[in-house]
Amino acid sequence: MEARQPLPDLWAGIEGFDEEQADGALVGLLWDVPLAEAIERVVIPFLEDLGARWEEGSLSVAHEHFASDLLRRRLTALVHRHELLPVQGRRRPRAVLACPPGERHDLVLLCFALLLGEHGWRTTFLGADTPIDSVARTARRADADAVVIASTRTSRLTANREALAELAGDHPVYVAGRGADVEVARVLGARLLPADLVAALEHVVPRHRDGTPRSVVQR
């Protein structure tokens, strides 16, 4: 019998709102693959295709919500893969990740949280539509080494200019997503992350002199 193809199965499952088929295919694509590879080769292209299909009208809003929810649950489940990894020293660096008020696109940010987790960071993922004063309180309590804010619109960052600039005075704040650019980062006193998640990781996780990432996880 011919092996089933996960990607066509994933799309067929989504088109038919067949959770079992879509989820089974997604597990097949993500299972036993290094996390960065799964994110770069499966999750991001999948989200891009989802966007393209939605824009051209071949998928409905309901399909998009169904697919986003399925992906979120699978990505969240991946967090547990890294929780038990041994860590050098006693303190894991900590990151708080959130989208500003009104911003609901948090799936790429969730991927970034997973990548940080793989490098031994402890992450507090606040996700979509989070008031900046809540982000600030959480960052203070966690003694955060990084606060990552993602937005598809610049206006959602500039609308919170004062609160974000204040936060950037207390913790390193990184801005990312379609709404983040050099100018908004400058105005907020934040650091701009590149669109590529693996490249962005290198901005947050410092490197050894030989160029390898300073991960706290023992391999």
Ligand code: B12
């Ligand atoms: C899935 C999706 C949703 C889901 C979100 C699920 C979730 N929780 O994330 C839901 C259903 C909630 C949603 C809602 C809406 N959405 Co929507 N959505 C999308 C869709 C299809 C995919 C988004 C996505 O993840 N893209 C995939 C990533 C790979 O692309 P990207 O966002 O450009 O990100 C790249 C970089 O910016 C970077 N990046 C992004 N975030 C981060 C974070 C970090 C830390 C780093 C390092 C990098 C990084 O990495 C990516 C790869 O390079 C896009 C279409 C598209 N083409 O993207 C629309 C899209 C983003 N949505 C759009 C809109 C308009 C909406 C709605 C207003 C629609 C409506 N009328 O209800 C609402 C509400 C939005 C809100 N208030 O925030 C517009 C945004 C236009 C704009 N700039 O404002 C888009 C572009 C569709 C379009 N062409 O009109 N959406």
